[in-house]
Amino acid sequence: MKWAIAAPFLDIDNIDTANWLEPFVPGGDHTFQLIPRQKPLPKWHDRKSKFTPIDDWLVYMRQAADALSSDADGVITVFPQVASAVGLQQKLRFSHKPVVAWLFNVGTCKPGLRQKLAQISLSQIDYFVVHTRKEIEIYSQWLGLPVDRFEFVPYQVPDIAIDYEEDRQTPFIASLGSAHRDFLTLFNAVQALNIKTVVATGKTAVEGMTIPQQVELPFGISKAECLRLAQQARLNIVPLQPKEGVTAAGQVTLVESMMMGRPLIVTNVYGAEDYIIHGETGWLVEPNSLESMTEAIDLLWHDEALRQRLGKNARAHALEHFSDPCAGRHLERILTQISQTRKPSAATALQWAE
Numbered sequence: 594m595k596w597a598i599a600a601p602f603l604d605i606d607n608i609d610t611a612n613w614l615e616p617f618v619p620g621g622d623h624t625f626q627l628i629p630r631q632k633p634l635p636k637w638h639d640r641k642s643k644f645t646p647i648d649d650w651l652v653y654m655r656q657a658a659d660a661l662s663s664d665a666d667g668v669i670t671v672f673p674q675v676a677s678a679v680g681l682q683q684k685l686r687f688s689h690k691p692v693v694a695w696l697f698n699v700g701t702c703k704p705g706l707r708q709k710l711a712q713i714s715l716s717q718i719d720y721f722v723v724h725t726r727k728e729i730e731i732y733s734q735w736l737g738l739p740v741d742r743f744e745f746v747p748y749q750v751p752d753i754a755i756d757y758e759e760d761r762q763t764p765f766i767a768s769l770g771s772a773h774r775d776f777l778t779l780f781n782a783v784q785a786l787n788i789k790t791v792v793a794t795g796k797t798a799v800e801g802m803t804i805p806q807q808v809e810l811p812f813g814i815s816k817a818e819c820l821r822l823a824q825q826a827r828l829n830i831v832p833l834q835p836k837e838g839v840t841a842a843g844q845v846t847l848v849e850s851m852m853m854g855r856p857l858i859v860t861n862v863y864g865a866e867d868y869i870i871h872g873e874t875g876w877l878v879e880p881n882s883l884e885s886m887t888e889a890i891d892l893l894w895h896d897e898a899l900r901q902r903l904g905k906n907a908r909a910h911a912l913e914h915f916s917d918p919c920a921g922r923h924l925e926r927i928l929t930q931i932s933q934t935r936k937p938s939a940a941t942a943l944q945w946a947e
Contacts, residue, residue: 728841729745
């Protein structure tokens, strides 16, 4: 089958050099066409509202229309906004092309108008790929769709070059990211232990907090600088704050940390146990527990052998389970399963015969 890939990071200006997971899909049963967005979108961190503005929806709707108008037999979307736009376009066009919604994470699931709109726009999506196991039941109930239309596939990242060694002269902890972070517990722990900590996050994530003298906040640094901090730090920490209705958070940061072979402490919420094997590939701590966080930091900070073992195991685990080739194999399996259950239209069958 031929599949159109519609993702918001595919820009019309760089589409000739862009790619997603299609180079990592094994075999020759599926081919792919990248469908770019026609207009730029603001960066996520620059948004003033957590809701997608109407101008962005118009961009997604145009991209969805382009995907469904292509000669592809099916559509793969990345991120839920594009999936919703394709679902709405399907209804308007009476289209029956199969659709796979990859990286489906709506952030929060609450009742109300947003839920009703999601149920309408996403009712015809064939397959949802989520990145924590608990999201299967959450989205199934929220959307009113069968559980078997959802599947957990681990979030993947490309292999990350390890260009920096741990800073042993001035050791420090690194904590990256902003979504649903529990920096208050982290700050109290490193203050009590008197350990230097560098937190790369947005200003709103620490708004109203008293910043301990042990903590540095380099706002606005680049992705490359974040990766450098992660590699140079003695420990990486992803402190997460559980909130009602939130589906997932922290996966990008923790998978990148594991891919770089860093010893990692993560709060055990939002599906962290789907990625971290406690005591083997990382260290899980209890949510909202200063005692659990402090004990974990104190243990790993002073046990180099444990840190080295966790870091080595983390990278091996990430390469095996969270890599692009691994995700490509999952994608190939899902597409083949759909192609075997969905019969092509007469027009498509004629194209294949030719």
